Amino acid sequence: MSTDQVLVTGGGIGGLSAAVLLARRGVRVRVLERSPEFAEVGAGLQLAPNITRMLDEVGVLDRILPLSVQPRRLVFRNAETAEELTHLDLADARRRYGGPYLVLHRSDLLRALLEAAEAEPGVTLHTGHEVTGVTDGPDHALVHCADGTEFRAELVVGADGLHSAVRAHLVDDEPLCSGYVAYRGAVPIEQVAHRASMDDVVVWMGPGLHLVQYPVRAGRLYNQVAVFRSEQYRRGERDWGTPAELDRTYAGMCDEVRAAVPALGRDHRWPMYDREPLPNWTRGRLTLLGDAAHPMLQYLAQGAGQALLDGAALADALPPGRPWASHDLGAALREYEAARVGFASRVQATARVWGDIWHVDSPVSTLLRDEVFRSRDVHDYHLVDWLYGPAVSA
Secondary structure, eight states: OOEEEEEEEOOSHHHHHHHHHHHHTTOOEEEEOSSSSOOOOSSEEEEOHHHHHHHHHTTOHHHHGGGOBOOSEEEEEETTTOOEEEEEEHHHHHHHHSSOOEEEEHHHHHHHHHHHHHTOTTEEEEOSOOEEEEEEOSSOEEEEETTSOEEEEEEEEEOOOTTOTTGGGTOOOOOEEEEEEEEEEEEEGGGOSSOOOTTEEEEEEETTEEEEEEEEGGGTEEEEEEEEEOHHHHTTOSSOSOHHHHHHHHTTSOHHHHHHGGGSOOSOOEEEEEOOOOSOOEETTEEEOGGGTOOOOGGGSOHHHHHHHHHHHHHHHSOSSSSOOHHHHHHHHHHHHHHHHHHHHHHHHHHHHHHHHHTOOSHHHHHHHHHHHHTSOTTOOTTTHHHHOOOSOO
């Protein structure tokens, strides 16, 4: 059995991007994906300037621009009254942070990363290989798969998502259910009778719910995500977050929001989970990346983007050449953690706070939230400078 330099478990956005960036630094990488093909479940995603700036630096941005949309504004509205409360000027944000704000279909980003990985001679891709466990050793780690195959590597990168098999070797914890559920749908634009401006990403905030709308695939599809707090979950019912509960929860919202609900897919629902932040992501020859390291709630639209940043930081930290001496590998992984753990943990924690703000449900708290949003100067960036920055112009 030969020894790979790096073995990545999970062929999603985080795993494939890490493989591409590592290969471009001269590192040989093997990627194991458990599904029979490389595919993304879900619909749209948002990439803020902190992510696109990095993608531009590593030469990946041009691959996704043709299928992306660059919205003009990020708009916040009250889901009951339809009032616009505030917005973020995304053209101004691009000038400030040095990168565009993009929205696109998850599968388009994955396809671009897959094509980039296939073009790299240092990347080997496998599908149909579910990783069930890892044995860490002084000279290599051994990866065990459900079909009985085994692989040996100098470093194993767990990019295998919320229910990561690699994470289980680092910490004994469980995903935390938020009690919220999401329904998603991206449909041809001509099938959407009522929609917001094609230049906007719109967040409708309501009592225990929110709806996000924006175009993807160069404006040919319209992506909508409806999220709500399940009272059935609160009551301890086994079957919760159902389509019937979706309809009941959104029934009292404004016309524009109610009109979006019928276009959502009903055959799949996404209960929303995260985990507590970890103080470190590494043990021996094992480290984590993306949702395996920092699964987060979606309120900052940073989940995929933070996984992309993980891959870039890991590629920057690992030294060239092989094999790696244990002390060199250890130092590189400490550098990777220093660059990423604290920041990703802050994003995790802040996402929870933003969800609490969006979903306030008492008359007084709603009144206060809306007044704070209304009073914001639309050119005030202090709440996102830490996330999207550093600012390249002020």
